Amino acid sequence: MTTEQAPSPGISRRRLLGSAGAAGAAGLVAGGAAGAYASEAARETPEPLTSVGATAVPFHGGHQAGITTPLQAHGHLLAFDLKAGANRKAAAALLRRWSRTARQLTAGEAPPDDTGIALDAGPSSLTVTFGFGRTFFGKVGLDDRLPEALAPLPHFVSDALDPKRSDGDLWIQIGADDALVAFHALRALQREAAGTARLRWQMNGFNRTPGATDRPMTTRNLMGQIDGTNNPKPTDDDFERRIFVPEKGEPAWMAGGSYAVVRRIRMLLDAWDHLSLERQEKVIGRRKSDGAPLSGGTETTPVRLDKVNADGSLAIAGAAHVRVAAPASNQGAAMLRRPFSYHDGFRADGAPDAGLLFIAWQADPMKGFVPVQRKLDLGDDLSRFLRHEASALFAVPPGCAPGEYVGQALLEG
Ligand SMILES: C=CC1=C(C)c2cc3[nH]c(cc4nc(cc5[nH]c(cc1n2)c(C)c5CCC(=O)O)C(CCC(=O)O)=C4C)c(C)c3C=C
Numbered sequence: 001m002t003t004e005q006a007p008s009p010g011i012s013r014r015r016l017l018g019s020a021g022a023a024g025a026a027g028l029v030a031g032g033a034a035g036a037y038a039s040e041a042a043r044e045t046p047e048p049l050t051s052v053g054a055t056a057v058p059f060h061g062g063h064q065a066g067i068t069t070p071l072q073a074h075g076h077l078l079a080f081d082l083k084a085g086a087n088r089k090a091a092a093a094l095l096r097r098w099s100r101t102a103r104q105l106t107a108g109e110a111p112p113d114d115t116g117i118a119l120d121a122g123p124s125s126l127t128v129t130f131g132f133g134r135t136f137f138g139k140v141g142l143d144d145r146l147p148e149a150l151a152p153l154p155h156f157v158s159d160a161l162d163p164k165r166s167d168g169d170l171w172i173q174i175g176a177d178d179a180l181v182a183f184h185a186l187r188a189l190q191r192e193a194a195g196t197a198r199l200r201w202q203m204n205g206f207n208r209t210p211g212a213t214d215r216p217m218t219t220r221n222l223m224g225q226i227d228g229t230n231n232p233k234p235t236d237d238d239f240e241r242r243i244f245v246p247e248k249g250e251p252a253w254m255a256g257g258s259y260a261v262v263r264r265i266r267m268l269l270d271a272w273d274h275l276s277l278e279r280q281e282k283v284i285g286r287r288k289s290d291g292a293p294l295s296g297g298t299e300t301t302p303v304r305l306d307k308v309n310a311d312g313s314l315a316i317a318g319a320a321h322v323r324v325a326a327p328a329s330n331q332g333a334a335m336l337r338r339p340f341s342y343h344d345g346f347r348a349d350g351a352p353d354a355g356l357l358f359i360a361w362q363a364d365p366m367k368g369f370v371p372v373q374r375k376l377d378l379g380d381d382l383s384r385f386l387r388h389e390a391s392a393l394f395a396v397p398p399g400c401a402p403g404e405y406v407g408q409a410l411l412e413g
């Protein structure tokens with residue numbers, strides 16, 4: 001393995017701020033209306049960043065960041081196609097550039113020729129995650145390293161997929177708790193692709209902003225449901241085995257990596273909002289207010305699929321989403337769901353173009369997303385309110401050590 005050049009000493013965005021004398025970066029905190037209208041420039045001493053801005057997620061590690069990292073408030077998904085003539089060497093150079101820049105940005109450092117978009121901000125939990133699509137391998141002469149797990153996803157009855165917004169040779173997932181920090185990363189990485197790869201599609205999403213609720217809680221989606229409760233937890237015995245390719249797994253370059261299924265799922269919100277609260281809760285199998293299962297307890301109480309009401313009906317209906325999607329209904333199939341909501345304005349018919357950028361992480365899509373989506377496709381009450389409009393599957397290699405780049409074992413091994 002070759003090592004990349006040591007990155008040039010980055011300029012901390014905070015240090016830049018200090019030297020420029022632009023004070024008041026931490027934003028308006030106190031002082032009510034008078035404080036809010038006071039000139040930012042009048043402040044002499046920069047205030048410390050809030051914990052939101054100051055939080056940094058390490059780029060290096062056994063797994064790439066952005067998989068088990070807590071959901072961030074802003075997300076960008078970018079898929080690129082290699083330009084004609086871009087070979088393995090060019091792809092390796094691109095991944096080397098991207099990794100170097102991602103490391104700098106996630107540490108809150110400004111890369112060379114910085115655009116300045118994120119000046120004043122801290123790392124804000126920025127993560128950058130890289131993946132390879134099936135079409136990448138043939139283009140760079142690496143057919144022999146194509147993972148079996150990257151076989152095309154089967155067709156599902158509810159698919160209404162737009163090929164232009166699906167698939168792609170390379171994938172980047174960006175997440176950050178600040179919109180400017182996220183866009184800054186997007187611009188830096190997009191600029192570095194020039195000459196080697198062109199953008200195929202981009203999707204932008206969001207989640208709850210840290211601090212918006214009075215206590216940390218599972219996020220809500222645009223249907224108003226608490227979404228993410230019954231995800232596998234890093235503390236589960238089988239978490240690593242379910243989500244990451246094992247050390248001795250195949251192909252060797254994917255050991256410690258994971259597979260990301262990306263689906264743009266539009267929600268038919270007008271129809272959904274017309275349902276009574278009781279109906280909405282039956283469709284999911286959980287209470288809307290606090291996410292508690294209809295079989296009783298609180299949000300974190302295990303779901304009891306066998307619970308029967310006094311009138312003999314199932315507490316969680318036969319076609320309720322949580323019943324049909326549960327590992328118990330799918331021979332143990334499970335995935336880590338880590339989505340972003342999206343809103344891309346309104347469609348010609350006036351309906352909101354909004355929904356979920358559903359991202360499912362698993363060691364093998366055939367033991368995660370595929371069997372569960374097959375089952376949902378056949379008889380899930382929620383599916384009537386959803387349209388799957390775009391789809392992609394990416395091999396996300398393990399994280400890299402300092403001096404290495406993501407995908408090095410594939411491109412140079
Ligand atoms: C193929 C997998 C899944 C798709 C596609 C999917 C879409 C989807 N889901 C919601 C809302 C909720 N899903 C919930 C639970 C849940 N969903 C899946 C899988 C898919 N969802 C699983 C495996 C589970 C967990 C089931 C269990 O073991 O209990 C929930 C309940 C809260 C939670 O556990 O997260 C909600 C709410 C939407 C809106 C959606 C598409 C837009």
Ligand SMILES: [Fe+2]
Nearest residue numbers: 321322325337
């Ligand atoms: Fe779901």
